[in-house]
Amino acid sequence: MPNRSQFNHLEGVGIHVAAAARKYNLPQPTISRWAKNGYIRILGTEKNRLILNEKDVAFLIALYKLNPGSGVKTIKAYFQETK
Numbered sequence: 001m002p003n004r005s006q007f008n009h010l011e012g013v014g015i016h017v018a019a020a021a022r023k024y025n026l027p028q029p030t031i032s033r034w035a036k037n038g039y040i041r042i043l044g045t046e047k048n049r050l051i052l053n054e055k056d057v058a059f060l061i062a063l064y065k066l067n068p069g070s071g072v073k074t075i076k077a078y079f080q081e082t083k
Contacts, residue, residue, distance in 0.1 A: 002062035010055040014043045017050050024061045034060055039075065 017035070021028040032050070034040045039060055041053040063078055064071035 001066065002059060004055070004059050006062075007055045007058045010058055011053070012043070013054040014051040015054040015057060016046070017052065020052060020054070020057045024057065026061060026064070031057065034075075039079065 015023070017028055017031050020026075020031050024031075031040070031052070034057075035042055035050055035052055040056040043051045043053055045051060060075060063075050067074045
């Protein structure tokens, strides 16, 4: 399982949803939904576009790709364990 500390170099780095989708090869609606559900910190907005914390994006995508068929379940399980 990936560790959040692997992505510390991305802490505070802003990335737009569309750029994250292109960079990490995942659909935009998925990334937007994660931000809406609070899994990804929103750093701000720029011209009505969300700026996300790239560390959170990269970590969630690493979790998601552990089990591509059930990635959402993997992410939800991770967040339930950490509560």
